[in-house]
Amino acid sequence: MLRLGWIVALGLLIGSIAATPVGPAQVAISEKAGNQVWNFDSEPVGSLPKSFKVGTLFDGRPAGDWQVMEFKSAPSPPHVLAQRMNTGAEHAYKTVLVEDVTTADLDLQVSFLAVGGKGDMGGGLIWRAADDRNYYLARANPLEQNIRAYRVVKGVRHLLGNFDEIIPVHKWHTFRVVAQGQRFEVFFEGHTVLKLSDKTFGNGRIGLWTKSDAVTYFDDLQLLHLN
Numbered sequence: 001m002l003r004l005g006w007i008v009a010l011g012l013l014i015g016s017i018a019a020t021p022v023g024p025a026q027v028a029i030s031e032k033a034g035n036q037v038w039n040f041d042s043e044p045v046g047s048l049p050k051s052f053k054v055g056t057l058f059d060g061r062p063a064g065d066w067q068v069m070e071f072k073s074a075p076s077p078p079h080v081l082a083q084r085m086n087t088g089a090e091h092a093y094k095t096v097l098v099e100d101v102t103t104a105d106l107d108l109q110v111s112f113l114a115v116g117g118k119g120d121m122g123g124g125l126i127w128r129a130a131d132d133r134n135y136y137l138a139r140a141n142p143l144e145q146n147i148r149a150y151r152v153v154k155g156v157r158h159l160l161g162n163f164d165e166i167i168p169v170h171k172w173h174t175f176r177v178v179a180q181g182q183r184f185e186v187f188f189e190g191h192t193v194l195k196l197s198d199k200t201f202g203n204g205r206i207g208l209w210t211k212s213d214a215v216t217y218f219d220d221l222q223l224l225h226l227n
Helices: 002-019
Strands: 035-038 052-054 066-070 079-083 093-098 106-116 123-131 134-141 146-153 156-164 172-180 183-188 191-197 205-211 215-225
Touching: 079 093, 079 205, 093 123, 106 123, 106 205, 123 172, 134 172, 134 183, 134 205, 146 183, 146 191, 156 183, 156 191, 205 215
Parallel strands: none
Antiparallel strands: 035 215, 052 093, 066 079, 079 215, 093 205, 106 172, 106 215, 123 134, 123 205, 134 146, 146 156, 172 183, 183 191
């Protein structure tokens, strides 16, 4: 009888451990099976996440005001990474790169919220970046109601593809890029919007992007290495 009671107690203890929820700080960065996730929840408010580096504008100023902020309506609260600078010329590209990640073939995804902007809105994903002047870019713009992909060479964009899409403002959206060799596929809200081919950049860093006066919040940046 005593032995039976011990077995029951052990079973209850194991069940309790299995049901224990994982807190935000425990999933801030996951690197299992080549997967990395940044949800920014363990980062101090007002800081730039470790290994993230802000680019520079052509006049030498930092390319945006990138910092972690509290936002309880985030997909995974309480924190987001926000680009908060609400001024900028037409070709002011606000970039932040993850310095310690270099990859070629990847599955890259992020959630974003277009908060404000009169000349521009929204944001996008950077991949295979040599630096903040040379990279691939896919971005979604609620003002123009389209999704576009570019190669950026020496700070100049070259259009690779366009897809017209209804993009509601003040709503979180999911944006994803899969790159394998010279073939790229761009997804918006889970469906394919662009299929492209280009071989300018072979590998490089990943990052986030906004333009001009767009204020944008990002959450749950996810990277799966495919090579």
